[in-house]
Structures are given as C-alpha cells and as structure tokens.
Amino acid sequence: PWRGLVDGRTGNLYFWNPETNVTQYQRPKPPPQQQPSDNLNSADPSQQSRDDGIAGDDVRHESSGNGESKLYSDSKGHETTNGGTDDAPIETAEPEQKETPALTFMPAVGSGLSPDAYRRRHEITGNNVPPPFTSFEHTGFPSELLREVLKAGFSAPTPIQAQSWPIALQNRDIVAVAKTGSGKTLGYLIPGFMHLKRACKNPKMGPTVLVLSPTRELATQIQDEAIKFGKSSKINCTCLYGGAPKGPQLRELDHGTDIVVATPGLCLLICCDVHLQHVEVLTYNEKRRRLEQILGSQQPGSKIIIFCSTKKMCDVLARNLSQPFGAAAIHGDKNQSERDSVLSQFRSGKSPVLVATDVAARGLDVKDIRVVVNYDFPTGVEDYVHRIGRTGRAGATGEAYTFFGDQDAKYASELVKVLEGANQRVPPELREMASRSGGMGGRSRRWNSDGGGASSFGGRDGGGYGGRGSSRD
DSSP states (O other): OOEEEEOTTTOOEEEEETTTTEEESSOOOOOOOOOOOSOOSSOOHHHHHHHSOOTTOEEEEEEOTTSOEEEEEEOTTEEOOOSSOOOOOEEOOOOOOSSOSSOOOOOOTTTTSOHHHHHHHTTOOOSSOOOOOOSGGGTOOOHHHHHHHHHTTOSSOOHHHHHHHHHHTTTOOOOOOOOTTSSHHHHHHHHHHHHHHHHOOOGGGOOSEEEEOSSHHHHHHHHHHHHHHHTTTTOOEEEEOSSSOHHHHHHHHHHOOSEEEEOTTHHHHHHTTOOEEEEEEOOGGGHHHHHHHHHHTSOTTOEEEEEOSSHHHHHHHHHHHHHHHOEEEEOTTSOHHHHHHHHHHHHHTSSOEEEEOHHHHTTOOOTTEEEEEESSOOSSHHHHHHHHTTSSOTTOOOEEEEEEOGGGGGGHHHHHHHHHHTTOOOOHHHHHHHHHTTSTTSGGGGGGTTOOOSGGGTOOOSSSTTOOOSOOO
C-alpha cells in the first residue's frame, strides 16, 4: 500500500503508508513473497509492488511462449526469484537515504499487462502504434517535469497519455479522441516540451509549438496548463484570442515565447500583425475600377500582391496593369525560369505588383509586402487568412483588401467571425449576406473543407474581370 509522494517544500520524494500512516524517506522493503497459486493470470498486489520499477531500475519486456508480454524489473538493492517458493528477496546492505536526488515513481495502473491487454482494458484502438507508456518511469521525461506531474496528483499516465506520448516522441502524426477530463492536454503538451528541449531554440526567434483551440475559454485553459507544467522547465506560453486588445498580445510575442495557444484565424492575423482589413461587397463590374483606385492610392514602389482564382485572370490583370503599375503575373503555366524572373523583379521592385494564384504564391517569402488584394475570394476562409498573412510582417503595418460577391455567400458567416475576432470592421452588406445564407459557412463546414467551387453560387466563366473559370493554379 506504500505510495510515493513529493514534498512540496523541498521537492524530495517520500513514502507514505495509508494503512499505518507511517511516513519515511527510505524506500520501503518489499513484504515476504506469498506461495503463488497455480493460476497466475491476475497480478497479486504484493507481487506487483515488488516487480514495479524504481528510478534507475533495469526494466525490460520479455515475451512468453504464448505471445503475451510480461514486465520484469531488476531492482537495485535486492533480487527477485521467479520460482514458486516462499523465499523472501535476498537483500543487500544499502545506506539509509534521507533525500532522494532522482525521482522514484510508484507503479502505474496496468503496468503488469501486455500492451495489447492494456489497450483492451482501456478501450484504446489504433493501428501500427508503439507500446503505451503504462507508468511514468517508462517515459524518460526529465525529473523536473515529472515532479510537476506528481505534484498535480497523477499517479500514472491516463490511457490517452500512455498511448499518445510514445507516438508523439517518434515524431509521428496523431489523431486522438477521448472524453473530457481524460488528460488530453498533457497528452500533447508534454511531447511539445520534450521537442522544445531538444530544439534548444531561442524563443525570441519565434514560437516552436502552436496549439489551436476552437474557443477563447479553452485556449486560456490550455495556456494555464502549459504554464503550470512548463514552469520548472523554463518554458513560456502566450495565448492569442479575439475580443481583447492586440497590443499586449503582440508585446508578449515580441518578448519571445516557446508556445502559442490561439484560436483559428486570429493566430495568423496577430502573428503577421495585419492592422487593417477591408472587405468590400462589390458587383462583377465594380471590381476593376476599385482595384485601380487601390493601386493608385499607394506610395510608388510599394510591393502589392493581387490574388486571383484562375491563371487566365492573372494574365488579364497583369496585361492591363503592367503599363500604369508595373504588374507581372505568376501561375502554374509559367515555367521555372519565368517564375524566377518574375519573383526577382518583384523583390527588386522593378515589378512592384505581383498578380498570382494561391498555388504559385505558396512558399513566397517577401518581408516588405505593403498590400494584399483578394481580387477573387479564395475557396475557404483558411486560405483567406493565409493570403492576408503575407502582409504586415516583421512589425510593419499592412493592409488587406478583399472583394466579396454574391458567388462567395457560402463563406460570409465564417468571414464575419474572422473579422470580429480581429476587431475589424464588418460591412453591413456582409452581415446581411451571412444572415441570408443561413450560416452555410458555419461551424459544420469550418474552413470549407468540401472544396466546392463557386459555379453553383452564380460563378462566371472567367471571360472577363472577376470571372471564375475551371483552371486554377
């Protein structure tokens, strides 16, 4: 019945027997082994207390003839016998220790089970996954981190933690589902901590771990957990969410942070420091005139990206804007040398206006982009956020102009949420469109993963300005 606890004042490990109320720093001696019965399928508590590993023990898995995995522990200071005898363990002299420099952990639930048996007991399903960490001693986590875990009252990893940790530590992707209160947050935070320790990256260079949360309330809860368990490891965390002034959040980022917890949309908006977003509901014939007004209002030489939905529209706009504004086009039909030439001219300022499709602009890293114009709205709000995130980098002020039409009504509801979350003005026409669409862009279709085009919403064939054709890239 002995339990391993941590002294909150000194951080030292001590042992407490709840039956006798005895407290001591010395590791308790195991009780004499009882004569085992013929059936050893279920683990005896006293036997389990002998076989559970202690810090510094050599723990190994050994397969039996029937394919079942058994856990053995060769503990320092005594040796165990596997035969069915009444002999007590043979003890060796060991000096009394008042303080334990290395943490020692008590057995985890299911630590005597095979991986498959543990998964069956806890209803864990999955394919091609490594054995779960069924006790803290198997994890290899730093002592200061495990000390925080023990202080929080954990005696063993929860099932979601036990199975998620070994997968994450192999740098593999995970999709995990578990109920509320099952320990999911530490299931991904602690592997993140381990990654941070290995990376040894200066937090002033930018965050290393990003956690996306669907709500502000959950984001702040995750931040609290990250601060609580990462404090002893000197890991810091910043939370980004809408409905609060951006200034303090930006200052926290400037000071440097290891982990960012954010709500979708606002994450990239704040990280990229886009200060002004202009969404305008325009008709098909109004788009070209408005585009020329925007370009004419900018300082000469300002770098501007215009996003179009089709390669054909890129060429049309670039051809008409080349003479007055120095525009050039880049899209999937351009060969590599043509792309390199256009990008070189754009970076140097010889062609300060770049007309591009999403795919062609992917991976483009130009730090001094002043304005982004969404001539055609993309096929999802997530792409919208990525587009406008290209301006206002490195602390500079940026602007984003977005032309929105009836054919884009399916995205109105989600766009309203993004604008509100970033404390930006929402045009009345856009709100009205969102209410008319009946929330078609709502939560059930977040980020528009269906990939649907605009043809069913009045899209045009791309024959003129503002048209949407079938050829993207």
